[in-house]
Amino acid sequence: AQSVTQPDIHITVSEGASLELRCNYSYGATPYLFWYVQSPGQGLQLLLKYFSGDTLVQGIKGFEAEFKRSQSSFNLRKPSVHWSDAAEYFCAVGAYNNNDMRFGAGTRLTVKP
Amino acid sequence: NAGVTQTPKFQVLKTGQSMTLQCAQDMNHEYMSWYRQDPGMGLRLIHYSVGAGITDQGEVPNGYNVSRSTTEDFPLRLLSAAPSQTSVYFCASSGGRRSYEQYFGPGTRLTVT
Numbered sequence: 628a629q630s631v632t633q634p635d636i637h638i639t640v641s642e643g644a645s646l647e648l649r650c651n652y653s654y655g656a657t658p659y660l661f662w663y664v665q666s667p668g669q670g671l672q673l674l675l676k677y678f679s680g681d682t683l684v685q686g687i688k689g690f691e692a693e694f695k696r697s698q699s700s701f702n703l704r705k706p707s708v709h710w711s712d713a714a715e716y717f718c719a720v721g722a723y724n725n726n727d728m729r730f731g732a733g734t735r736l737t738v739k740p
Numbered sequence: 741n742a743g744v745t746q747t748p749k750f751q752v753l754k755t756g757q758s759m760t761l762q763c764a765q766d767m768n769h770e771y772m773s774w775y776r777q778d779p780g781m782g783l784r785l786i787h788y789s790v791g792a793g794i795t796d797q798g799e800v801p802n803g804y805n806v807s808r809s810t811t812e813d814f815p816l817r818l819l820s821a822a823p824s825q826t827s828v829y830f831c832a833s834s835g836g837r838r839s840y841e842q843y844f845g846p847g848t849r850l851t852v853t
Contacts (some may be wrong), residue, residue, distance in 0.1 A: 636780070661841075670830060670844035671745075674802075686780075717782055727798060728773075728842070730782035 629654035633731035650718030659721035744845035764830030
């Protein structure tokens, strides 16, 4: 089965600074990749997804992610972080031939004023 | 559209008790799933359904039962609650077998004492 690793449990950035959250996946074929955000006490909201085509995908709230097959990565980026971006971020991988979606353990983002 | 709704929001059970977590969606989605979220482990798939009358096991199915008699509803049953089932439970739905863009409910926080 596919799997996801998010190497950073917790990241702190200053407001206005750039952000990159790392995600590495393991899957033998072309994966379907997702980033979700979870604010405290809330459900998960989809930020962006990659199925095929252009490897740089744009999402909501100014986020983007780049699929790099050679590195098995799908890192999330934002050029300038806002205090409201403080949340937990989950990377997930799905497979074409089954409905089993696997999530990473999450990265908690703290934004310093 | 209410989207995906879950009840109750909070529940405390004693070991050995049974209960049903309710999940409903009003988007006419074929695919529905249940996840549990534990600190440091992300979301893990418990059971899923690709349509009314069809269910299958996910990553951590033991101790849970599901059924899907209608497109809208996908209840999760705990047969004999154990402290290890203390968790936050999320229900999700998506529009097709390979849509994969899942919409999440707000979650149910369950404590088993």
